[in-house]
Amino acid sequence: MLRRTRSGESIDTCLTNLINESEREYDVESVFSEETLDAASIPIFRNPISTYTRLRELPVVTGLLKSELLLYPSVGALKNGDPPLFSAQSNKLHFIKKNAPILTTFFYEKGKKREYCKIYFKILQNNLTCYVLMFTSGENVVLFNNALKPHCDAIYKETKLRVYGASGASSTFGNAAIKMFILDSSSASLADGMDDEKNSLVKSIKDINLSNQNKSSKLYDAVVSQRRNEVSKLLSSAATIAPVPFVTFFDHGGEKIDGLRMQGSIRLFETSVGSDKDFSDDSLVLSTIMLTLVEQELSKMRGHKKPSIVSTTSNESR
Numbered sequence: 001m002l003r004r005t006r007s008g009e010s011i012d013t014c015l016t017n018l019i020n021e022s023e024r025e026y027d028v029e030s031v032f033s034e035e036t037l038d039a040a041s042i043p044i045f046r047n048p049i050s051t052y053t054r055l056r057e058l059p060v061v062t063g064l065l066k067s068e069l070l071l072y073p074s075v076g077a078l079k080n081g082d083p084p085l086f087s088a089q090s091n092k093l094h095f096i097k098k099n100a101p102i103l104t105t106f107f108y109e110k111g112k113k114r115e116y117c118k119i120y121f122k123i124l125q126n127n128l129t130c131y132v133l134m135f136t137s138g139e140n141v142v143l144f145n146n147a148l149k150p151h152c153d154a155i156y157k158e159t160k161l162r163v164y165g166a167s168g169a170s171s172t173f174g175n176a177a178i179k180m181f182i183l184d185s186s187s188a189s190l191a192d193g194m195d196d197e198k199n200s201l202v203k204s205i206k207d208i209n210l211s212n213q214n215k216s217s218k219l220y221d222a223v224v225s226q227r228r229n230e231v232s233k234l235l236s237s238a239a240t241i242a243p244v245p246f247v248t249f250f251d252h253g254g255e256k257i258d259g260l261r262m263q264g265s266i267r268l269f270e271t272s273v274g275s276d277k278d279f280s281d282d283s284l285v286l287s288t289i290m291l292t293l294v295e296q297e298l299s300k301m302r303g304h305k306k307p308s309i310v311s312t313t314s315n316e317s318r
Helices: 015-022 034-041 075-079 196-200 218-224 228-236 281-301
Strands: 002-004 054-062 068-071 086-090 103-109 112-125 128-135 140-146 151-156 159-164 178-182 247-257 260-270
Touching: 054 075, 054 247, 054 281, 068 260, 068 281, 075 247, 086 281, 103 281, 112 218, 112 281, 128 218, 128 281, 140 196, 140 281, 151 281, 159 281, 178 281, 218 228, 247 281, 260 281
Parallel strands: none
Antiparallel strands: 002 054, 054 068, 054 260, 068 086, 086 103, 103 112, 112 128, 128 140, 140 151, 151 159, 159 178, 178 247, 247 260
């Protein structure tokens, strides 16, 4: 499903419509607070926030194999039998091969399927794990998971991301509601100090080194030191650019469409550059992040084990 907002609208002005549709726990006054209006000058992924005038919804479907998830560009494409936009295939034997990915995503374009991203899982410190997403384009994104106060943090194109609803290693039970917010740059993040350009130079998971991350992020250090009060204070003081999610996964309870089981849908804002059929690199990266978390939550619901450890260097543990 694709919805274009009226001319002149953007993420900071169409929030009310989104609230009316699915986020009724927020009120209009809080959305249009002074802080929200001030945020209009803040860039998102190096683009002006005012350019995010498109709202897209992507169905998430279980493939013929239970170890595969399919992401379609729209419900119409799903009903018409069109190829998916993405597929995510879990590697059930990743624990046998050292440094193997737990998940691999593939992108479908013009009838051809090509590898898009490999996702690895690492245990870093007490209460802290991460997913390392290594894209074939050379972009690498580290998604940190806080088990002390469950949430995920990442930095992509100088923009701080925070995801709530992914239980990660904190629970053996899956969660069906996952929301990604854009953090204000002044808010503490587990990913503070990450160097996007330096990370993108790394070609192998074996070369990813996060051993000094606790020196760069006070939230990271508080989590691994189990200072719960400090963690709670840092999280409660965090500010988001807008009080509604930038990306959301909605659970549809396995609804069947033409014999395919629709687990849910991913809804995200994106820029209006290009035609409605075009998907920006940013949308693809954000969809991959969400699909990774969704797959892990669904795996728990199916009774699968949590991800196992990718070998880490000796200086990554205390």
